């Protein structure tokens with residue numbers, strides 16, 4: 094049974110006040126909050142079994158190794174990967190994208206084509222631009238529409254035998270748009286192109302099934318789904334991860350090292366050079382357990398109720414424009430006519446409401462709408478309708494003060 098009071102009691106930070114006002118945290122698109130069970134896991138690790146992993150002979154190292162590899166299996170099962178070694182633990186989404194982009198630098202040829210969507214976060218644009226500069230490949234863009242959806246008709250026209258890679262986010266962090274990634278993947282595979290899906294904004298709301306999606310690569314960050322910062326995952330089909338060369342050289346990623354030649358470790362350690370974020374990985378596994386204990390059906394229901402209520406109430410405000418009105422998760426990007434989003438965000442902060450303002454690392458979207466940025470309210474399952482009311486009243490107050 095979903096009890097919002099019980100859920101909110103899991104998050105100590107939600108008791109905070111800012112500027113003498115009760116905190117209303119609506120910046121979940123930037124990072125989600127951390128439940129007590131994840132906080133306790135971090136304290137427990139550093140209090141009781143902090144040790145380096147994989148080759149220690151002593152008890153603490155074995156305990157830490159077991160917990161770390163247990164977390165990998167939890168993540169594998171959550172995303173329904175076929176094998177645990179198809180889950181590479183990274184420092185986050187950006188790291189995962191760069192592993193794949195760097196790997197294809199030795200595979201792409203001049204004139205090959207890469208397709209990205211107009212809705213991408215910079216971390217799923219810049220690495221591919223860098224790859225094109227290195228290889229002479231050509232970047233093509235799936236245009237977006239006024240409602241924040243992708244022009245799928247034009248996507249199908251862009252695909253051709255030269256298309257080698259397609260990159261798209263599952264959910265736009267700036268607008269909340271849920272992209273038709275199954276269709277995107279299926280169409281790309283018809284031309285033999287591989288697809289990387291950026292799941293960073295999807296994983297707080299959706300439980301992706303990478304085998305059902307037939308995604309070649311899927312990346313996400315723990316901090317967006319109640320986990321700690323500095324840890325994330327890259328899923329890759331086994332045969333594709335075998336194809337890619339290592340991303341970084343160092344310890345962990347080797348079998349044998351001589352000055353004449355080094356042989357590399359197999360999956361997943363080939364891509365996990367150096368001492369990993371051991372505690373973060375273990376806590377990521379606990380965050381996955383927590384999200385599943387809440388239940389993604391409950392999460393979807395609560396967040397959709399908040400999204401429709403907030404949309405309905407915000408739309409009553411004259412001069413307020415919402416960007417992205419298509420099929421979406423609980424993210425609302427809006428502006429007040431004639432008022433810079435930064436100024437709105439600053440006033441909301443004084444009133445206890447935490448939102449994000451600016452381009453949200455998605456400048457091409459802001460260029461499309463010819464705006465400098467937006468005010469973004471991003472809701473999680475632990476937010477409430479009462480908090481939506483506080484947001485709406487704060488926006489009205491900001492409009493009065495700034496007009």
Ligand SMILES: Cc1ncc(COP(=O)(O)O)c(CN[C@@H]2CONC2=O)c1O
Pocket residue numbers: 122123124184185186187188214216217262264265266267291292293294314316325449453454
């Ligand atoms: C869709 C999307 N892709 C990639 C990233 C990058 O993730 P990492 O920073 O964990 O590597 C983010 C982060 N979301 C940003 C973070 O701050 N505000 C946002 O909307 C994102 O939302």
